[in-house]
Amino acid sequence: xxxxxxxxxIIGSLVPDGLLDLLELESSYPARNLPEGAExxxxxxxxxxxxxxxxxxxxxxxxxxxxxxxxxxxLRIEDxxxxxxxxxxxxxxxxxxxxxxxxxxxxxxxxxSYGPYFQSQRQKIYLAYAxxxxxxxxxxxxxxxxxxxxxxxxxxxxxxxxxxxxxxxAIWRDKSDEQVxxxxxxxxxxxxxxxxxxSHNNRIQYTDVFKGKMDVPENDLDVPLIxxxxxxxxxxxxxxxxxxxxxxxxxxxxxxxxxPSTALHIELAKALGxxxxxxxxxxxxxxxxxxxxxxxxxxxxxxxxxxxxYWLDAGYPIEAVKAYLLGLANSNFEDWYRDNPxxxxxxxxxxLDKLAASRAPLLDMTKLEDYAKDYIARLSQDEFYxxxxxxxxxxxxxxxxxxIDYTKKILGIERGGEKPRKDMSKWSQGFDxxxxxxxxxxxxxxxxxxAEEFLSDLSSDVIDxxxxxxxxxxxxxxxxxxxxxxxxxxxxxxxxxTDNKQYKANQDSFHGNVADFARILRVKLTGKNRTPDLWxxxxxxxxxxxxxxxxxx
RNA sequence: GGCCCCAUCUUCUAACGGUUAGGAAAUCGGGUUCUCAUCCCGGCAAUAGGGGUUCGAUUCCCCUUGGGGUCACCA
Numbered sequence: 072x073x074x075x076x077x078x079x080x081i082i083g084s085l086v087p088d089g090l091l092d093l094l095e096l097e098s099s100y101p102a103r104n105l106p107e108g109a110e111x112x113x114x115x116x117x118x119x120x121x122x123x124x125x126x127x128x129x130x131x132x133x134x135x136x137x138x139x140x141x142x143x144x145x146l147r148i149e150d151x152x153x154x155x156x157x158x159x160x161x162x163x164x165x166x167x168x169x170x171x172x173x174x175x176x177x178x179x180x181x182x183x184s185y186g187p188y189f190q191s192q193r194q195k196i197y198l199a200y201a202x203x204x205x206x207x208x209x210x211x212x213x214x215x216x217x218x219x220x221x222x223x224x225x226x227x228x229x230x231x232x233x234x235x236x237x238x239x240x241a242i243w244r245d246k247s248d249e250q251v252x253x254x255x256x257x258x259x260x261x262x263x264x265x266x267x268x269x270s271h272n273n274r275i276q277y278t279d280v281f282k283g284k285m286d287v288p289e290n291d292l293d294v295p296l297i298x299x300x301x302x303x304x305x306x307x308x309x310x311x312x313x314x315x316x317x318x319x320x321x322x323x324x325x326x327x328x329x330x331p332s333t334a335l336h337i338e339l340a341k342a343l344g345x346x347x348x349x350x351x352x353x354x355x356x357x358x359x360x361x362x363x364x365x366x367x368x369x370x371x372x373x374x375x376x377x378x379x380x381y382w383l384d385a386g387y388p389i390e391a392v393k394a395y396l397l398g399l400a401n402s403n404f405e406d407w408y409r410d411n412p413x414x415x416x417x418x419x420x421x422x423l424d425k426l427a428a429s430r431a432p433l434l435d436m437t438k439l440e441d442y443a444k445d446y447i448a449r450l451s452q453d454e455f456y457x458x459x460x461x462x463x464x465x466x467x468x469x470x471x472x473x474x475i476d477y478t479k480k481i482l483g484i485e486r487g488g489e490k491p492r493k494d495m496s497k498w499s500q501g502f503d504x505x506x507x508x509x510x511x512x513x514x515x516x517x518x519x520x521x522a523e524e525f526l527s528d529l530s531s532d533v534i535d536x537x538x539x540x541x542x543x544x545x546x547x548x549x550x551x552x553x554x555x556x557x558x559x560x561x562x563x564x565x566x567x568x569t570d571n572k573q574y575k576a577n578q579d580s581f582h583g584n585v586a587d588f589a590r591i592l593r594v595k596l597t598g599k600n601r602t603p604d605l606w607x608x609x610x611x612x613x614x615x616x617x618x619x620x621x622x623x624x
Numbered sequence: 625g626g627c628c629c630c631a632u633c634u635u636c637u638a639a640c641g642g643u644u645a646g647g648a649a650a651u652c653g654g655g656u657u658c659u660c661a662u663c664c665c666g667g668c669a670a671u672a673g674g675g676g677u678u679c680g681a682u683u684c685c686c687c688u689u690g691g692g693g694u695c696a697c698c699a
Contacts, residue, residue, distance in 0.1 A: 115699080119698080151698090152697090155699085213697095220697090224695095224696095231625055231626085232625090232626085234625090235695060282630095285629095294696095294697095295697045296697095297697085304697095327629065327692085327693060327694095328699090329693095329694090330628060333628095354630080398636075398637095399636070402636075403638090405637095406648090430629085430692095435636065435649070437649065438648080438649045438650080439649095441649060441650090444661085448662085494661040494662080495661090555658070559658090584658095586658060588658080589658040589659060590658085592658090593660095599659095600659065600660080603659095604657085604658070605659080
């Protein structure tokens with residue numbers, strides 16, 4: 072045990088301008104006045120770059136649980152590592168949550184009486200608790216250099232001993248007053264470490280909301296509490312225990328990666344005289360390794376999909392992404408969504424039990440696309456227009472605005488009925504789906520390319536004849552059935568089979584079947600070989616545009 | 625390596641200890657359609673292996689194997 076004088080000296084070096092009074096501090100974080108059963112949840116991203124889709128997943132879960140119980144959802148920025156901090160990340164986090172329509176009641180840009188919500192602004196608070204531990208003899212300064220520590224770890228690995236700063240490896244744990252003062256005199260940097268009283272041979276039990284009864288070894292690691300650099304910011308462990316205590320968080324839901332340090336957090340809370348938290352650990356989203364490995368955690372470096380910007384930029388509808396994520400969290404979501412076509416994904420009652428069963432769900436982009444197609448197909452015409460418009464490039468935007476009536480007709484194709492068109496999974500596809508309707512864009516981006524790609528098997532003579540034959544009989548006033556009858560007649564005249572069986576039996580005597588004949592018109596008209604039905608397209612384009620596109624070469 | 629989590633079709637998963645092991649996505653066939661997207665019908669496809677407990681095990685227990693996480697002054 073360090074002498075009072077030494078402890079005071081350490082305190083002086085840690086907080087030269089005075090220590091916060093704990094009682095006073097705690098009185099400014101009173102119990103929340105919430106209804107019975109209300110949960111206070113939080114999501115604590117760190118601003119170290121882009122926003123991870125896992126952060127959105129965790130936010131979704133925490134927000135839902137909080138708000139379903141008439142509780143509070145907090146966004147707390149964990150910016151205690153100034154070295155890794157990337158400028159602009161906080162704004163990115165905030166805007167990502169906004170885009171996903173995940174609302175927090177307290178956060179960096181929302182007033183709340185349990186702040187501040189930047190951990191870097193709470194530095195004095197952590198210090199006060201750390202010093203409290205120091206005074207109790209549950210913390211001590213450690214002057215070991217990174218090199219020393221590294222050498223120690225190496226030695227442990229070589230000798231196949233459990234690595235870590237504990238027991239005999241906790242070299243500064245029981246240094247004398249003289250040694251500590253000497254190090255202080257030398258001006259050596261130091262961290263404040265936790266003095267664990269646990270033993271790796273003892274076991275502790277706790278209940279995880281998702282995983283049930285846990286039985287793990289006690290913590291015996293003397294982890295750093297306060298960093299040695301001049302920021303004197305805390306490590307995650309201290310920050311978590313202090314913040315969630317003061318902010319009156321009722322349940323700590325975090326991803327599985329925190330499971331191994333839970334014993335430590337329990338011991339830390341107890342050392343501070345607090346009741347340990349109720350924890351719930353859920354499996355993080357994983358992805359199939361592209362290089363043939365197994366499943367693994369979604370990694371920032373290797374996977375584009377880890378970045379929410381990827382989802383946003385590609386123009387996946389947010390609701391669809393949320394629906395997919397909710398489906399990963401709760402397997403009954405799909406059924407619910409199908410049974411409640413008129414409800415929003417935000418109305419889904421997330422269940423804790425179901426979440427328990429979810430394990431390391433694999434990100435399945437194909438399935439997500441399916442969700443997205445469904446979602447877009449359900450949209451009203453106005454919503455559909457909005458989506459397309461928002462993701463349109465400058466030229467496409469101008470085209471869309473030019474003649475609203477024309478645009479509305481175009482975007483209204485096969486929409487709103489019993490069986491809406493289902494061919495778009497992301498908004499960025501809007502241009503490709505509808506751009507050809509606009510003459511400038513057609514000439515620039517569709518016309519030539521399409522003819523080369525989709526009509527290369529037919530000679531230009533055949534194509535010309537087909538177009539001429541069709542135009543001879545075409546009338547914009549024809550009903551669809553008449554139009555199609557005429558189409559068949561011109562097809563026959565041009566040497567195409569109108570009967571599929573006939574065609575299959577005798578392919579050589581035809582240029583192709585009706586489908587091929589229609590393909591000529593389709594490509595000439597749209598530059599594409601996949602479009603909604605031709606009659607509708609012609610109706611919308613109008614006779615002049617149809618003639619001109621078919622007539623031109 | 626220590627500790628921890630996890631284990632049902634290709635994927636996400638469902639199944640009070642008793643089901644022909646179900647659904648969804650993908651895929652394959654068939655139908656509808658001028659091409660597509662759809663839509664409808666159908667097919668393929670799983671309880672990792674071995675021991676127990678039990679009349680009976682996907683379900684409970686143990687072992688093995690496999691996958692994942694963690695062991696930082698990162699969170």
